[in-house]
Amino acid sequence: MGTLTLAETQDLHTNFYTFEGVVRALNGVNVVVQQGETYGLVGESGCGKSVTVRSMMRIVQAPGRIDSGRIVLFLNDQERARGIEIVQRTETYMESIRGSDISMIFQEPGAALNPVLSVLEQVKESYQFHRMEQMIEETLAAMDAERSRRRRGSLRGAGAVIQAALLRKELAATRRFDERVRRIDNELYQLETSSDTRSEERKADLNRSRDHARPRTGIVAVARRIPFLRRYRRRLDATVRAHVVELLRTLGIPNPENIVQRYPHELSGGMAQRIVIAIALACHPTLLIADEPTSNLDVTIQAQIVELIKELKRTIISSVLFITHDLGLVAEVCDRVTVMYAGDVSETATVRELFRNPLHPYAVGLLASVPKAEQAEELAMIPGAVPNLIAPPTGCRFHPRCPRRMDICVREKPDTVEHTPGHWVACHLYTGKDGGHA
Numbered sequence: 001m002g003t004l005t006l007a008e009t010q011d012l013h014t015n016f017y018t019f020e021g022v023v024r025a026l027n028g029v030n031v032v033v034q035q036g037e038t039y040g041l042v043g044e045s046g047c048g049k050s051v052t053v054r055s056m057m058r059i060v061q062a063p064g065r066i067d068s069g070r071i072v073l074f075l076n077d078q079e080r081a082r083g084i085e086i087v088q089r090t091e092t093y094m095e096s097i098r099g100s101d102i103s104m105i106f107q108e109p110g111a112a113l114n115p116v117l118s119v120l121e122q123v124k125e126s127y128q129f130h131r132m133e134q135m136i137e138e139t140l141a142a143m144d145a146e147r148s149r150r151r152r153g154s155l156r157g158a159g160a161v162i163q164a165a166l167l168r169k170e171l172a173a174t175r176r177f178d179e180r181v182r183r184i185d186n187e188l189y190q191l192e193t194s195s196d197t198r199s200e201e202r203k204a205d206l207n208r209s210r211d212h213a214r215p216r217t218g219i220v221a222v223a224r225r226i227p228f229l230r231r232y233r234r235r236l237d238a239t240v241r242a243h244v245v246e247l248l249r250t251l252g253i254p255n256p257e258n259i260v261q262r263y264p265h266e267l268s269g270g271m272a273q274r275i276v277i278a279i280a281l282a283c284h285p286t287l288l289i290a291d292e293p294t295s296n297l298d299v300t301i302q303a304q305i306v307e308l309i310k311e312l313k314r315t316i317i318s319s320v321l322f323i324t325h326d327l328g329l330v331a332e333v334c335d336r337v338t339v340m341y342a343g344d345v346s347e348t349a350t351v352r353e354l355f356r357n358p359l360h361p362y363a364v365g366l367l368a369s370v371p372k373a374e375q376a377e378e379l380a381m382i383p384g385a386v387p388n389l390i391a392p393p394t395g396c397r398f399h400p401r402c403p404r405r406m407d408i409c410v411r412e413k414p415d416t417v418e419h420t421p422g423h424w425v426a427c428h429l430y431t432g433k434d435g436g437h438a
């Protein structure tokens with residue numbers, strides 16, 4: 001069975017430059033999300049799950065930054081089959097793929113929503129930013145249909161002709177902009193593999209012109225400022241609104257026509273999280289990243305949101321990267337899973353394989369602490385806590401807590417080995433190096 005990579009990180013190092021010192025949050029992280037799968041990322045709080053996905057979206061906040069490593073995306077277009085490295089790409093480029101190719105649902109629905117904008121305004125943005133062309137085309141089609149029903153020569157008819165003409169201008173401008181950006185991206189992509197030093201200058205030029213490319217110019221920019229002419233925008237807004245209402249309906253939100261007018265503070269926690277999901281899904285991303293999407297919701301709502309994500313995975317999203325500290329949830333929703341500890345990837349396997357045969361002592365400990373229905377006694381907890389990553393432990397970062405620690409563990413970071421096909425582990429028990437007991 002062939003699998004295709006959708007996104008991967010290669011030896012990723014992300015650090016935070018704080019007053020206390022440098023927090024070495026990611027210590028060479030390699031994760032691979034395959035096309036079509038639900039991939040889980042687990043580990044205790046502070047292990048680097050959020051920093052990993054924030055790096056993948058290029059939204060690590062100051063004082064953090066990606067210091068080395070690569071992030072390669074293999075999105076659907078044919079031309080991108082070789083993969084696009086995004087650590088080096090501009091912020092404008094990232095804006096064009098965030099929300100349309102990769103989207104993220106955050107842990108705190110409250111923080112992800114803007115308190116002063118209505119639900120409609122928040123979900124709408126994504127359509128306006130990424131699907132403008134389609135929205136204009138649909139509006140024009142609706143206006144055409146209307147015109148053919150109405151008598152010719154009326155004053156309203158004349159207004160409609162002007163509005164349609166302006167919309168066509170806007171459509172042409174949008175297409176020109178998209179085409180221009182596509183050309184720049186193509187050339188950048190071609191240059192990526194070139195080692196010619198002159199290509200560095202060219203790349204910088206291209207990145208600059210991409211940053212300065214603007215979608216609206218000329219008559220369209222003027223029309224937007226004149227109230228009478230601006231009316232054509234209302235037609236467009238109606239199209240977008242219809243899409244937003246339909247999306248909310250798909251997400252099982254009752255009475256969506258009413259909900260779109262509400263503000264975040266008027267929504268329950270579960271409803272707010274559904275709106276966050278709606279924003280993330282507005283452009284049918286190829287990859288949906290869900291960072292502990294249910295951890296602040298009560299149990300019933302939690303179950304509903306998990307069901308919703310599973311359902312969406314079956315219908316409209318191709319791949320999901322699901323972060324949680326709850327192994328029960330992993331078993332329920334994921335195909336494959338990576339266990340992280342203190343900025344390192346400890347183990348990666350299919351969920352079935354990991355539960356049946358965990359190899360890394362940290363994974364073994366985590367699994368032992370999952371409550372099982374038949375065993376109500378005390379859970380085995382892993383003694384100790386995730387270390388402060390300003391001064392992380394030497395060698396294997398898990399060594400201070402590891403029941404199977406050897407001498408070599410204190411000195412050397414273990415390589416990752418493929419223990420059995422598809423089952424990867426980073427631990428000296430499996431690297432074949434002579435350990436010696438500590």
Ligand SMILES: Nc1ncnc2c1ncn2[C@@H]1O[C@H](COP(=O)(O)OP(=O)(O)O)[C@@H](O)[C@H]1O
Pocket residue numbers: 016018023025043044045046047048049050051052061062063064388389
């Ligand atoms: N803004 C920040 N400033 C300093 N350190 C940070 C910041 N964000 C995350 N970290 C550190 O990075 C490490 C990984 O954090 P995080 O990815 O949020 O963990 P997880 O999502 O697995 O709970 C932690 O040691 C955390 O303290």
Ligand code: SF4
Pocket residue numbers: 360361362396397398399400402403404405406409414426427428429
């Ligand atoms: S490398 Fe050593 S310390 Fe780390 S998990 Fe394996 S046995 Fe334990």
Ligand SMILES: [Mg+2]
Pocket residue numbers: 049050051291292
């Ligand atoms: Mg987190």
